[in-house]
Amino acid sequence: MSLVRVGLLGPGGIGARHVKALAQLPDKAKFVACCGRDADRTAAFASEHGGAVYTDFEAMLEREKLDLLIVALPPFAHTGQVEAAAAKGVHLLVEKPIALDMERANAMVAAADEAGIVAACGFMYRFGEAVERWDAADVGRPGMFTGFYHTNSLHSPWWRERALSGGQTVEQLIHIVDLARHTLGMPRTVYAKAANLFHRNVERYDTEDVSAMILGYEDGRIGLVNASNAAAPGKSEKGWKIIAERATGSFSDFNTGQVVTTAGEVKSETVRSDKDVFVAQLGDVIGAITDGRRPKVPLSDGADSLRIVLAARQSAEEGREVSL
Structure with a gap:
């Protein structure tokens, strides 16, 4: 097969990260076009x-004959572009969160399924060396997942507004929630608390800056996840721990962790890597296209993890446990 022709929708910081990763795969793919609303910024x-430069998305789809579209839009900007690309048979890699409501998310997944295309969600943590080592290990049945995402930044103006970003739980903590769902499966219930404690006087900041949630399962397994946007400035600290039947995993990021065998002979393995998860993610998507298989992280995973964080937001608003 010839080189996969790749286009980008959303020429921002995360879009640049994807394009730089594409440059590491010159024998597999070629970046051919980008589209953004701001002509000068896109140029x-x-x-x-x-x-090539486009401000008209339909024109890019029509003229460039793309094989793969990377959708790196802010969540509020999804207005049917994914469905339009799917209808033309263009394969997709969609950044998280894929939408701000389940109606839009489900429409994306349905469009991709109907078109029979490869459609992936950008949960790049799942390609980390430490994450993959845990997935491959004989750990037995996982019973508890605990995780956090702590930072301190005002980010882009749109990020501060819940109507545009969904809030920190939806836009950032979803990475850790996705790992919890990947580990334990879909929870039966979600209970959450959230508040804006430290940014009440910041203009247009109406999202939470502290939050926590409990993921409940019928068989007693449990997930505990929390976030803050009032921690150490200039850092994005995250970590998680998994307690399973035969092993415990402690992770300071997707490439760094320790797996301790707890059944039989107790032994410890440390994983450290500088693996580029964006390159690995794109390599998987391109491989899925050329091999005719499902991607490692399908778009439906983006919808499932979104369902959890939206339920957490609902729980925090209503002060009750929400059933999924």
Whole structure:
């Protein structure tokens, strides 16, 4: 097969990260075009990274004959572009969160399924060396997942507004929630608390800056996840721990962790890597396209993890446990 022709929708920071990863796969893919609403910004992006410039998404789809579209839009900006690309048979990698409501998310998944295309969600943590080592280990049945995401930043103006970003739980903590769901499966219930304690006087900041949730399962397994946007400035600290039947895993990021065997002879393995998870993610998506298989992280995973964080937001608002 010839090189996979790749287009980008959303020439921002995360879009640049994807395009840089594509450059590490020159024998598999070619970046051909980018599309953004701001003509000057999109032209500047193309000047640095290459590709044709578009401000009309339909025109890019029509003219460039893309094989793969990377959708790196803020969550509020999803207005049917994924469905339009799927209808034309273009394969997809959609950044998380894939939407701000389940109606939009389900429409994306349904469009991709109907078109029979490869459609992946951008949960790149799942490609980390430490995460994959745990997945491959003989750990037995997992029973508890605990995790956190702590930072301190005002981010882009749209990020501060819940109507545009969904809030920290939806836009950031979803990475850790996805790992919890990947480990334990879909929970039966979600109970959450959230508040804006430290940014009440910041203009247009109406999302939470502290939150916590409990994921409940019928058989007694449990997930505990929390987040803050009032921690150490200039850092994005995250970590998680998994307690399973035959092993315990402690992770400081997706490439770094320790797996301790707890059944039989107790032994410890440390995993450290500088693996580029964006390159690994794109390699998997491109491989799925060329081999005719499902991607490692299908778009439906994006919908499932979104369902959990939206339930957590509902629980915090209503002060009750929410059933999924």
